[in-house]
Amino acid sequence: MNTYQTFKIQKPKLSCYIGESNFDKDILYKDGIINSAIVSNCSLENFSYENASFDEVVFKNSDFRNCSLKGAELTDIRFIDCDLSNADLSETIIYRTEFINCKLVGTNFSETTLKNVLFQNCNSKLIFLRFCNLKQIGFDNCNMSASDFINSHFSKIYFSKCDLSKSQLSGSSLKGIDFTSCNIDGIVVNIEDLNGAIVSVFQAASLAELMGLIVK
Structure with missing residues (x-):
């Protein structure tokens, strides 16, 4: 278990029989x-389909750039070494899913429900997760x-060794x-949202500027 993880994230339930x-x-x-499949080196670049359903699927080295899967439901999914840059996954439902070594630059997860989801070793600059419900992430x-x-x-969420510089966290x-x-x-956050956050002494001094304090 990760040092910063005090709860269990359920892994995708994948049958040993899928091929x-x-x-x-x-x-x-x-x-x-699409269900019960291992999919390698596929391309959904610029593909568009609303309300699709993916169940018990492993995607490897696959290209989802600029695709739109708005309103999709993803359950028991593993993305490994995939590129989802600028993909539209807004208004989706994502359960027991892992993104491992993926590129998620500019990926849109707005208004999405995510539960038991792991993002690990991902390049996710400019990722959109606004108006989301995130539990056990x-x-x-x-x-x-x-x-x-x-x-x-946020409910049961951890960040470990992540670059969150200049991120927008207002209202969360x-x-x-x-x-x-x-x-x-350089994070942007409301003062009241910081109540109970755990930060280092150095980080606290930096955040004090948000409160109009001058630290000497």
């Missing part, structure tokens, strides 16, 4: 469902600079969240 699948976009166009060793968490609800309560291993330089 490699020859993925075809036409499958999604036909019925909008881990961000581990991710570049999240200039990310957007405006007006999101940070109570109980440990930022001591992270870079939070």
Whole structure:
């Protein structure tokens, strides 16, 4: 368990019987469902389909750049070495899912419900997670600079060794969240949202400027 994790994140429930699948976009166009498959080196770049359903799928080295899967439901999914830059995953429901070594630059998760989701070793600069409901979520060793968490609800969430510099966190309560291993330089947050956040002495001195204090 991660040092900053005091709760359990459920892993994707993947059957030992699922195997490699020859993925075809036409499958999604036909019925909008993909389940019980391992998919490698597929491309959904610029693909668009609303309210798709993915269940028990492992995506490896796959390209989702600029695709739109708005309103999709993802359950028991693992993304490994995938590029989801500028993808639209807004208004989705994501359960028991892992993003491992993925590129998530500018990915839009706005108004999404995420539960038991792990982001690990991801480049997720400019990621959008505003107006989200996040429960039992881990961000581990991710570049999240200039990310957007405006007006999101956090419940059992941790950040470990993440770059959160210049991120927007206004309207999101940070109570109980440990930022001591992270870079939070230049974050934008309401003073009341900082109540109960865990920070280092150095970070506290920097955040004091938000309160109009001058630290000598």
